[in-house]
Amino acid sequence: MTPDGLAALVRARELLLMLDYDGTLVPMAPLPHLATPSPEILNALQRLAGTPGRVVAVISGRRLEELQVMLPLTGLYLAGTHGAEWRDPGGRIYRRLDPASFKKMMDILEAMAVECVNGKDGFLIENKGLSLALHYRRAEPAAAVETLNKFHRRILPVINKHGLEVLPGRKVVEIRPRGVNKGIMVQYLCRRYPQAFPLYFGDDRTDEDAFAALEGGWGILVSPAPRPSAATFSLSSPREVYRVLLLLNGNGRPGWQ
Numbered sequence: 001m002t003p004d005g006l007a008a009l010v011r012a013r014e015l016l017l018m019l020d021y022d023g024t025l026v027p028m029a030p031l032p033h034l035a036t037p038s039p040e041i042l043n044a045l046q047r048l049a050g051t052p053g054r055v056v057a058v059i060s061g062r063r064l065e066e067l068q069v070m071l072p073l074t075g076l077y078l079a080g081t082h083g084a085e086w087r088d089p090g091g092r093i094y095r096r097l098d099p100a101s102f103k104k105m106m107d108i109l110e111a112m113a114v115e116c117v118n119g120k121d122g123f124l125i126e127n128k129g130l131s132l133a134l135h136y137r138r139a140e141p142a143a144a145v146e147t148l149n150k151f152h153r154r155i156l157p158v159i160n161k162h163g164l165e166v167l168p169g170r171k172v173v174e175i176r177p178r179g180v181n182k183g184i185m186v187q188y189l190c191r192r193y194p195q196a197f198p199l200y201f202g203d204d205r206t207d208e209d210a211f212a213a214l215e216g217g218w219g220i221l222v223s224p225a226p227r228p229s230a231a232t233f234s235l236s237s238p239r240e241v242y243r244v245l246l247l248l249n250g251n252g253r254p255g256w257q
């Protein structure tokens with residue numbers, strides 16, 4: 001699907017526009033804090049969020065606190081930690097889980113990750129309170145395999161005992177409470193806005209839960225190459241996602257670089 005084709009199909013409808021952040025709205029970067037949106041993306045999202053007939057939601061594995069810094073926008077949903085916490089367009093904050101009850105567990109997992117990484121270069125441990133991510137984007141491939149195997153063995157008893165799950169992502173392994181996934185947030189929004197046609201844009205394994213939860217809408221996989229997915233269509237890059245946002249804003253000028 002081309003961005004122009006997709007926008008032409010949905011432009012006239014009332015839309016529930018849901019987007020993943022990393023790899024979808026913003027291109028991947030070597031480190032999480034470097035994946036920041038351009039002013040053009042921020043403008044496009046802000047315009048959409050202020051347009052009648054458009055409900056906009058960004059649904060990410062990042063913490064809500066971090067998303068609010070990355071996307072200093074108003075009038076849209078920001079959902080963090082795979083939908084475990086979110087801010088609504090009116091600025092109210094909601095949490096499905098109490099971070100306090102997971103703190104001890106995440107601290108234990110963090111200590112295990114530190115032990116397995118053992119000071120090796122290229123790893124990043126991110127304790128998000130409700131989940132823990134072990135990034136290996138900049139690690140040597142052999143070191144990544146060895147460390148991840150060790151980490152999996154180390155955490156297995158804890159995972160099973162405490163109802164957690166392990167999710168492989170793009171150069172990251174994440175541990176989060178079972179039952180928390182982007183699909184739950186998508187379902188909530190679809191039911192809250194039944195009149196709006198749902199579209200979900202995502203690039204990663206965690207977005208598959210969201211595609212599967214769409215109630216009569218379309219999932220748009222963001223990937224340069226075809227791959228198995230529950231999505232309906234695909235776009236090749238965040239750049240193409242940006243073009244769809246521009247077109248939905250009624251601004252089809254080519255040439256976002």
Ligand SMILES: O=P(O)(O)OC[C@H]1O[C@H](O[C@H]2O[C@H](CO)[C@@H](O)[C@H](O)[C@H]2O)[C@H](O)[C@@H](O)[C@@H]1O
Nearest residue numbers: 021022028029030031032035060061062137172
């Ligand atoms: O659900 P998402 O919005 O796609 O968030 C998924 C994870 O994204 C971040 O990590 C990933 O992106 C970084 C920046 O491009 C990259 O450096 C890292 O290797 C990727 O794993 C974020 O740090 C995680 O907390 C999110 O779960």
